[in-house]
Amino acid sequence: MNRPNDPAERPFFAPTQFERHRGPRVDENRSVAQLARFFARRTASGFGPIALLFTSLLAPMALWLYALLRVQGSATIGAAELGVAAGQEAAFVVENFGYFFQAMTVWVLLVHAALTAPQIAADARAGALLLYFSRPVRPAGYLVARVMASAGVAAIGTSLATIIVVVGHAHVFGWTLPAGALEASRGAISGAAFFPVAFMLLFGAGLLICVASALAAHACSSLVHRGGQPALLYAGAILASVGISWAGQLTWGRTSLARAFDLHHALQAPYFFATRLLDPVDAPPASMIDGAIGLGLWAAIVAGSWWILHRFLSNPPLSRGRA
Amino acid sequence: MVAATPLCHTARVTGAPAVPAVPTVPQRPGAGAVVLTARDVHKSFGKVEALRGINASVPAGVVGLLGPNGAGKTTLLRLIIGLESADIGDVDVLGWPMPSAGLQVRAEIGYMPEDDCLFPKLNGIQQVIHAAQLCGLSRVDAFSRAHKALDMVGLGEARHRPASGFSLGMRQRLRLAMAIAHGPRLLLLDEPTAGLDPQGRDDMLGLIAEIGAAGTSVLLSTHVLADVDAVCSDVLLLSKGRIGFCGAMEKFRASTGGERWQIDVMGDPALLHDALKKAGLSVWMDAHLVGVRLDAPDHGLMWKIAADHGIAVRGLWPVEEAISDAFMRHLRLDDPARERTASSSLSSGAP
Numbered sequence: 001m002n003r004p005n006d007p008a009e010r011p012f013f014a015p016t017q018f019e020r021h022r023g024p025r026v027d028e029n030r031s032v033a034q035l036a037r038f039f040a041r042r043t044a045s046g047f048g049p050i051a052l053l054f055t056s057l058l059a060p061m062a063l064w065l066y067a068l069l070r071v072q073g074s075a076t077i078g079a080a081e082l083g084v085a086a087g088q089e090a091a092f093v094v095e096n097f098g099y100f101f102q103a104m105t106v107w108v109l110l111v112h113a114a115l116t117a118p119q120i121a122a123d124a125r126a127g128a129l130l131l132y133f134s135r136p137v138r139p140a141g142y143l144v145a146r147v148m149a150s151a152g153v154a155a156i157g158t159s160l161a162t163i164i165v166v167v168g169h170a171h172v173f174g175w176t177l178p179a180g181a182l183e184a185s186r187g188a189i190s191g192a193a194f195f196p197v198a199f200m201l202l203f204g205a206g207l208l209i210c211v212a213s214a215l216a217a218h219a220c221s222s223l224v225h226r227g228g229q230p231a232l233l234y235a236g237a238i239l240a241s242v243g244i245s246w247a248g249q250l251t252w253g254r255t256s257l258a259r260a261f262d263l264h265h266a267l268q269a270p271y272f273f274a275t276r277l278l279d280p281v282d283a284p285p286a287s288m289i290d291g292a293i294g295l296g297l298w299a300a301i302v303a304g305s306w307w308i309l310h311r312f313l314s315n316p317p318l319s320r321g322r323a
Numbered sequence: 324m325v326a327a328t329p330l331c332h333t334a335r336v337t338g339a340p341a342v343p344a345v346p347t348v349p350q351r352p353g354a355g356a357v358v359l360t361a362r363d364v365h366k367s368f369g370k371v372e373a374l375r376g377i378n379a380s381v382p383a384g385v386v387g388l389l390g391p392n393g394a395g396k397t398t399l400l401r402l403i404i405g406l407e408s409a410d411i412g413d414v415d416v417l418g419w420p421m422p423s424a425g426l427q428v429r430a431e432i433g434y435m436p437e438d439d440c441l442f443p444k445l446n447g448i449q450q451v452i453h454a455a456q457l458c459g460l461s462r463v464d465a466f467s468r469a470h471k472a473l474d475m476v477g478l479g480e481a482r483h484r485p486a487s488g489f490s491l492g493m494r495q496r497l498r499l500a501m502a503i504a505h506g507p508r509l510l511l512l513d514e515p516t517a518g519l520d521p522q523g524r525d526d527m528l529g530l531i532a533e534i535g536a537a538g539t540s541v542l543l544s545t546h547v548l549a550d551v552d553a554v555c556s557d558v559l560l561l562s563k564g565r566i567g568f569c570g571a572m573e574k575f576r577a578s579t580g581g582e583r584w585q586i587d588v589m590g591d592p593a594l595l596h597d598a599l600k601k602a603g604l605s606v607w608m609d610a611h612l613v614g615v616r617l618d619a620p621d622h623g624l625m626w627k628i629a630a631d632h633g634i635a636v637r638g639l640w641p642v643e644e645a646i647s648d649a650f651m652r653h654l655r656l657d658d659p660a661r662e663r664t665a666s667s668s669l670s671s672g673a674p
Contacts, residue, residue: 019471021464021505022506025459025460026460026461031456031459034456034462035456035457038453038456042444123442123443126440126441126442127438127439128440128441128442130436131440131441131442131454131457133406134406135430135434135457135458136425136426136427136429136457137457138426
């Protein structure tokens with residue numbers, strides 16, 4: 001093809017409105033924060049069905065509590081009405097918080113399986129990793145934003161639930177526990193500080209499990225990329241560990257080692273340790289051994305997940321479909 | 324679409340019209356400025372040498388990056404972006420060394436990849452806002468520039484539709500909008516017209532030309548030589564990991580090519596073809612015309628040979644070389660083996 005020499009023969013290009021941007025740019029930290037907010041919004045947008053499911057489960061419980069309060073009168077609800085012996089309030093609350101924390105770990109694991117596990121795989125499938133890394137985004141920044149977003153969304157749920165549970169218990173047992181209740185459990189903290197400390201422990205341990213399990217879910221997402229595979233891998237690993245643990249307990253009895261292999265159980269290790277502050281007597285040595293092994297297991301999982309993600313993002317699949 | 328307000332910041336300062344009323348071939352803003360410098364760049368993937376001692380200075384303007392498959396174009400683009408680092412040698416982009424200044428460079432460049440990749444589950448405007456924010460624009464700036472970019476590429480009406488429902492042409496234009504939303508100094512386009520219909524291709528080339536005219540340098544990697552011919556002022560040709568040519572388009576056509584002539588004869592053109600071939604000239608048949616390449620500007624030689632063989636010549640005129648011919652010629656110059664193969668397989672075509 002010969003180039004047309006007559007300008008009239010050359011292609012006509014209609015002018016539009018392109019202009020260079022010469023305004024300010026945000027720094028890298030703010031850029032990562034922007035990215036995390038974007039990821040969090042995307043994660044939360046998938047939250048609807050799960051929120052609906054949990055609301056539908058919690059609604060009957062809330063109605064039952066409401067009915068209890070209406071029948072007995074909220075002013076009369078207290079330790080005696082709940083069948084808690086005098087002096088056993090602290091132990092009862094600590095036990096209740098333990099059950100609550102177990103339920104919370106299940107919730108966090110489900111949220112990460114449903115919402116977090118598919119994320120990096122979806123980016124890899126769509127070739128979006130190329131779009132991220134051809135812009136001023138470091139792989140570490142991308143990963144931090146992903147974990148912040150996933151853990152943050154889960155932590156909003158755990159924090160709200162923690163507030164409701166702690167305030168509810170404080171309302172029933174009084175913000176300052178009787179001295180007898182604390183003496184019985186030889187707690188290391190004063191009655192006035194009991195519920196604030198309990199809240200901090202639940203909140204902190206909740207945040208920890210949100211971050212740790214988000215990392216593990218993202219690592220699963222970087223290993224397999226098709227449709228529901230990452231979620232299946234993540235949920236499968238948890239369920240397999242529970243199965244192994246139960247099989248171990250059936251075979252060798254309720255030993256620490258057998259229990260510790262249950263990842264769901266192990267995820268509660270930080271809280272097991274922390275509750276010694278509230279009730280040192282109620283934390284038998286066997287539980288502490290469980291907790292120690294569980295902590296070690298999750299520390300290894302976090303380190304392994306980081307290593308897997310680091311390797312993946314060092315040489316990410318940059319072509320669509322290469323994933 | 325006609326701009327109602329001054330468009331380019333520079334133009335506002337100087338008072339000159341921002342975009343020419345009829346922008347044709349792109350201007351060369353900042354001509355003489357260098358956007359990319361490569362010094363003895365080697366890059367291997369295992370035993371495969373993708374780049375073998377690249378030395379080039381790419382000027383500002385709209386530059387075509389040409390080369391056959393496996394020539395190293397994508398590797399060079401990835402070195403420019405900082406997705407790969409050179410094994411040996413240095414690459415400077417916009418004056419910054421790569422990949423150490425990767426963040427600064429990536430904030431100043433726009434990249435439109437060849438792959439059909441978009442952010443999952445976003446609509447058109449969200450895609451562009453997100454892309455602009457990744458380049459460091461605040462949400463307010465990203466929002467306003469994303470709308471302008473979508474208007475510019477002609478997707479204003481489709482901005483709120485899910486990108487997954489876009490046609491191929493719309494997706495190409497969306498990816499261009501994502502690449503330019505932050506107003507880059509250098510735009511890297513990898514096969515931007517692939518899969519487009521003729522109208523879509525013309526529109527895309529028009530956008531590229533306008534972006535170049537507004538002061539953004541463009542590196543256009545493509546296999547479509549006509550696209551390079553239409554919008555590029557300079558050419559960078561890669562062949563087997565080496566630079567085959569780097570310079571202005573006019574030089575690309577003219578360099579080492581000699582003069583090409585076409586001769587119209589009365590009677591059988593094959594007689595003149597054979598006579599010229601016997602005289603040691605490079606000749607080919609083009610329908611009823613005889614084509615000939617002269618290393619020296621001596622067209623009297625052709626008259627003489629025709630007269631010696633009693634062939635009446637009706638007309639004789641010089642021919643400008645097509646870019647595809649120039650492309651093939653530069654590849655053959657770079658590879659003697661290819662020269663032999665091409666000579667034997669193109670015996671009846673242009674050399």
